[in-house]
Amino acid sequence: MAIKFVHQTARKVMDNPAANPRIKALARGLGYLSPISEALVRLRLFCYRTNICRTFRLGRRVISVGNITVGGTGKTPLVAYLTALFKERGKAVVILSRGYRRKGKGVEVISNGKGLLTSREKSGDEAYFLARLSGGVPIVVGKNRVRAGELAIERFDPDVILLDDGFQYLPLEREVDLVVIDSSNPFGTGRILPGGILREPLSSLKRADIFCLSRTDQAQDLDRLRALLRSINPEAPIFECIHSPSFLRRIPGGEKVDVRLLRGRRLFAFSAIGNPMAFERTLTDLGARLVGVRSYIDHYSYTTADIKEIAQQAKGSGAEFIVTTAKDMVRLPGGYHPCIEVFALEIRIEITRGADIIESIINPEA
Structure with missing residues (x-):
C-alpha cells in the first residue's frame, strides 16, 4: 500500500500540484530542492562546455x-x-x-x-x-x-x-x-x-x-x-506531429482490431506513462466514453494483483472494455485474463508541418 501511495502521489504532483493541501505541501517541499538540482545540472553543463569533461566521436x-x-x-x-x-x-x-x-x-x-x-x-x-x-x-x-x-x-x-x-x-x-x-x-x-x-x-x-x-x-x-x-x-527549425491512433491490439493474442470499435463504448483506461492525460484524451477523441481511469508512475511494472484490481474497478464502473497503451502492454504480467476484454492502443507518428525538415535529417546532402 505504501508503494502504491508513493506512485500515485508522485503522479499527482506532476499533473496537478494544487489538487489538495497535502499534495500542494509535498510539491512545495520538492520545489525547495529544485535550486540545488539546477546548480548541479549547470555545473555539469559547464564542465562539458569548457572541455573539463571529455567527449567522444564515433566516426559515424x-x-x-x-x-x-x-x-x-x-x-x-x-x-x-x-x-x-x-x-x-x-x-x-x-x-x-x-x-x-x-x-x-x-x-x-x-x-x-x-x-x-x-x-x-x-x-x-x-x-x-x-x-x-x-x-x-x-x-x-x-x-x-x-x-x-x-x-x-x-x-x-x-x-x-x-x-x-x-x-x-x-x-x-x-x-x-x-x-x-x-x-x-x-x-x-x-x-x-x-x-x-x-x-x-x-x-x-x-x-x-x-x-x-x-x-x-x-x-x-x-x-x-x-x-x-x-x-x-x-x-x-521546428517540425510538428501528432500521435494518430493506428489500431487496437487484443490482449492476449495480439489480434489487430479497428479503433472504430471504441466509438460510443464505455472504457476503463489505465497506463504508466509520462503523460497519461494525453492518452485519455486520445480515447475520448475516438468517441469513447471513459467511465474510469487509473494511472501509475512512469515505467511502473505491473503485478498480477494490479491487473486484478484494475479488472475489478473496470467491472464496477460498468466498462465494456479495458484499454491501455502499447508501451504498457509489454509490462503486463502473463497468465491472468480479466473477464472484460483488454486492448492496447497502437499509435503512429503523423507529420503535420515541416516535412522538409524531416527530409533534411534523412538526406542532409539533398
Missing part, C-alpha cells in the same frame, strides 16, 4: 532524439519513425538506448535486427518496446552509450546511429540534436526536478539543432510555444 553519423523533460514526449515513436525512413532509403541503422531500469549490466545487444535476443527485464521496457516498433534494426543498450556505439560499429557497421533519449548524454558527440517537446504539456511548472518536470534549464534548448513539437492537436497555445522556442534558439 549520430542523430540524438531526446527531450528536456521527464515523462513521455513522444520521442520513442519518433525514433521508430525515423528508423523506418532511413531503412526505406537503404541506410543501415543502429539504435542506442540506455535501457532504463533494466536488470542486465554493461553494454548488450538486445536485438540483432533479426529478432530479440533477451527479455524485457534485461533490456529495459523502453528499449524492449522500441525493439518491437523497429523490427529489423539492431538495438544496443547500456548506460555507456560511447561503448554501446563502439560495439554497434564493430558488430553492425551502420551508416547512421540513432541515440534514443540522448539530449542529456553529453559524452557522445552528435551531428544532429533533435529535441521533442510535448505540446500538450511542454515544460510543466517550468521548474527543474524534483519540483518540476524539467531535466535542465530552458536555456539548454540553445543546444538543439531541430525541435519537434508532438501532440500539436492537444496543444493549449501552439503559437506561444513556437514563439518561446524561437526566442531561445532562433536558428533551430
Whole structure:
C-alpha cells in the first residue's frame, strides 16, 4: 500500500500540484530542492562546455532524439519513425538506448535486427518496446552509450546511429540534436526536478539543432510555444506531429482490431506513462466514453494483483472494455485474463508541418 501511495502521489504532483493541501505541501517541499538540482545540472553543463569533461566521436553519423523533460514526449515513436525512413532509403541503422531500469549490466545487444535476443527485464521496457516498433534494426543498450556505439560499429557497421533519449548524454558527440517537446504539456511548472518536470534549464534548448513539437492537436497555445522556442534558439527549425491512433491490439493474442470499435463504448483506461492525460484524451477523441481511469508512475511494472484490481474497478464502473497503451502492454504480467476484454492502443507518428525538415535529417546532402 505504501508503494502504491508513493506512485500515485508522485503522479499527482506532476499533473496537478494544487489538487489538495497535502499534495500542494509535498510539491512545495520538492520545489525547495529544485535550486540545488539546477546548480548541479549547470555545473555539469559547464564542465562539458569548457572541455573539463571529455567527449567522444564515433566516426559515424549520430542523430540524438531526446527531450528536456521527464515523462513521455513522444520521442520513442519518433525514433521508430525515423528508423523506418532511413531503412526505406537503404541506410543501415543502429539504435542506442540506455535501457532504463533494466536488470542486465554493461553494454548488450538486445536485438540483432533479426529478432530479440533477451527479455524485457534485461533490456529495459523502453528499449524492449522500441525493439518491437523497429523490427529489423539492431538495438544496443547500456548506460555507456560511447561503448554501446563502439560495439554497434564493430558488430553492425551502420551508416547512421540513432541515440534514443540522448539530449542529456553529453559524452557522445552528435551531428544532429533533435529535441521533442510535448505540446500538450511542454515544460510543466517550468521548474527543474524534483519540483518540476524539467531535466535542465530552458536555456539548454540553445543546444538543439531541430525541435519537434508532438501532440500539436492537444496543444493549449501552439503559437506561444513556437514563439518561446524561437526566442531561445532562433536558428533551430521546428517540425510538428501528432500521435494518430493506428489500431487496437487484443490482449492476449495480439489480434489487430479497428479503433472504430471504441466509438460510443464505455472504457476503463489505465497506463504508466509520462503523460497519461494525453492518452485519455486520445480515447475520448475516438468517441469513447471513459467511465474510469487509473494511472501509475512512469515505467511502473505491473503485478498480477494490479491487473486484478484494475479488472475489478473496470467491472464496477460498468466498462465494456479495458484499454491501455502499447508501451504498457509489454509490462503486463502473463497468465491472468480479466473477464472484460483488454486492448492496447497502437499509435503512429503523423507529420503535420515541416516535412522538409524531416527530409533534411534523412538526406542532409539533398
